[in-house]
Amino acid sequence: MNSRILIVGAGPVGLVASCLLVDAGIPVTLVEAASELPHDLRASTFHPPTLDMLERFGVVDSMIAQGLKCPTWQFRDRREGVVATFELDRLKGETNHCYRLQCEQWRLGDMLHERLKGQSDLAEIRFSTKASAVRQTAAGVELDVVGPDGTAETLKGAFCIGADGIGSVVRKSIGAAFDGLTIPEIFLTLSTTFDFREAMPDIANIAYLSDPTEWFVLIRTARVWRALFPVDPTLSDAEVTSPERGEKLLQGAAPRSQPYEVLHRTAYRVHERVASSYLSGRLLIAGDAAHVNNPLGGMGLNGGIHDAFNLTEKLIAVVQGAPLETLSRYERQRRKVALDVVQQTTLRNRAILNTREPAARQAYYDDLRRTVDDPAAHKGYLMRTSMIQSLRDVATIE
Numbered sequence: 061m062n063s064r065i066l067i068v069g070a071g072p073v074g075l076v077a078s079c080l081l082v083d084a085g086i087p088v089t090l091v092e093a094a095s096e097l098p099h100d101l102r103a104s105t106f107h108p109p110t111l112d113m114l115e116r117f118g119v120v121d122s123m124i125a126q127g128l129k130c131p132t133w134q135f136r137d138r139r140e141g142v143v144a145t146f147e148l149d150r151l152k153g154e155t156n157h158c159y160r161l162q163c164e165q166w167r168l169g170d171m172l173h174e175r176l177k178g179q180s181d182l183a184e185i186r187f188s189t190k191a192s193a194v195r196q197t198a199a200g201v202e203l204d205v206v207g208p209d210g211t212a213e214t215l216k217g218a219f220c221i222g223a224d225g226i227g228s229v230v231r232k233s234i235g236a237a238f239d240g241l242t243i244p245e246i247f248l249t250l251s252t253t254f255d256f257r258e259a260m261p262d263i264a265n266i267a268y269l270s271d272p273t274e275w276f277v278l279i280r281t282a283r284v285w286r287a288l289f290p291v292d293p294t295l296s297d298a299e300v301t302s303p304e305r306g307e308k309l310l311q312g313a314a315p316r317s318q319p320y321e322v323l324h325r326t327a328y329r330v331h332e333r334v335a336s337s338y339l340s341g342r343l344l345i346a347g348d349a350a351h352v353n354n355p356l357g358g359m360g361l362n363g364g365i366h367d368a369f370n371l372t373e374k375l376i377a378v379v380q381g382a383p384l385e386t387l388s389r390y391e392r393q394r395r396k397v398a399l400d401v402v403q404q405t406t407l408r409n410r411a412i413l414n415t416r417e418p419a420a421r422q423a424y425y426d427d428l429r430r431t432v433d434d435p436a437a438h439k440g441y442l443m444r445t446s447m448i449q450s451l452r453d454v455a456t457i458e
Contacts, residue, residue: 062216065081068223068229070173071347072347077223077371080369087182092188097173104163104279106162107447108446112157119175131158132148133265136263136268137270137425138269143428144428154443160266193229196343199216221371222349223349226348238335240332248305249286260314266279276289287310301325335351346364346367393457
């Protein structure tokens with residue numbers, strides 16, 4: 061039987077899965093609808109265990125050189141200032157990386173792409189190739205694609221991994237439901253050269269600023285600060301992304317006499333959804349194809365990479381002779397994380413930021429302060445929010 065693995069989507073999840081399979085000597089064909097890897101400002105937060113995983117590819121030192129280590133992060137009240145500062149050095153002994161790393165995800169994508177190009181005997185990469193349908197046959201899987209010249213073709217392989225995002229063709233072929241909700245606000249992200257430490261000297265590189273009427277998030281990268289604001293969803297796209305709106309929001313966050321220099325602005329709707337199934341026979345999904353969530357906590361990118369490591373471990377075993385049922389453990393483990401950890405954490409973060417009832421806000425703040433002041437609780441909180449604990453917990457699920 062053809063042992064080639066077909067992978068749809070050349071984002072970080074698809075690229076990580078491809079590298080892991082190729083390293084195991086398994087040929088892959090990676091198809092991507094775009095003409096090249098995007099260099100847009102999507103996710104940028106890498107959690108400690110994700111960096112531990114990526115070490116095997118020899119890319120982490122370069123990521124650190126191009127990024128920014130963030131050893132602390134904060135919850136703040138927009139008016140009162142710091143509520144709680146979490147210190148990731150309390151994770152010593154649990155990880156090789158006691159910090160969050162701010163490094164745009166496209167930088168990792170470029171490194172993994174170069175790595176695959178150096179293994180062309182096993183890795184075939186097809187850009188400008190759109191997947192339209194996938195099905196299982198007696199001999200494996202067939203993936204219908206349309207190439208850059210409009211020519212239709214059917215690729216054949218042993219398995220197909222869908223890392224093709226929220227509109228996943230592979231998920232639809234599995235027949236999985238994608239139930240959940242759409243967050244009512246539109247999220248507007250603005251990248252500015254202004255250093256918010258000038259306005260808030262005690263701000264951490266990652267700060268969540270709570271407010272009953274307009275919360276926001278500030279994240280420092282190696283080159284810019286990124287500010288995320290919730291915006292009225294009834295506004296048109298042009299109104300949401302207008303320079304005037306961006307200026308008003310930034311001036312509200314930190315008033316200054318000069319206008320803000322904004323290098324990038326992106327508006328997007330946010331969903332909280334988990335697929336009802338992560339696999340059907342030889343068809344599998346991972347990353348945003350399997351689960352999507354709001355960005356508060358940086359869990360989407362990291363969870364997707366964790367999916368790729370978990371899935372390929374089982375898939376390599378099956379290719380080497382383990383029973384096909386081995387793959388079902390991937391679904392049991394990673395779907396539980398998406399439901400019980402990723403969604404619950406991101407929803408709680410959003411609740412803390414925009415709760416309007418004063419008593420509830422105070423209760424959140426008191427709980428955060430108690431957690432920070434208790435060494436065991438502080439570390440436990442970091443173990444959960446850095447995603448170390450979830451990796452250890454699901455390892456026990458058979």
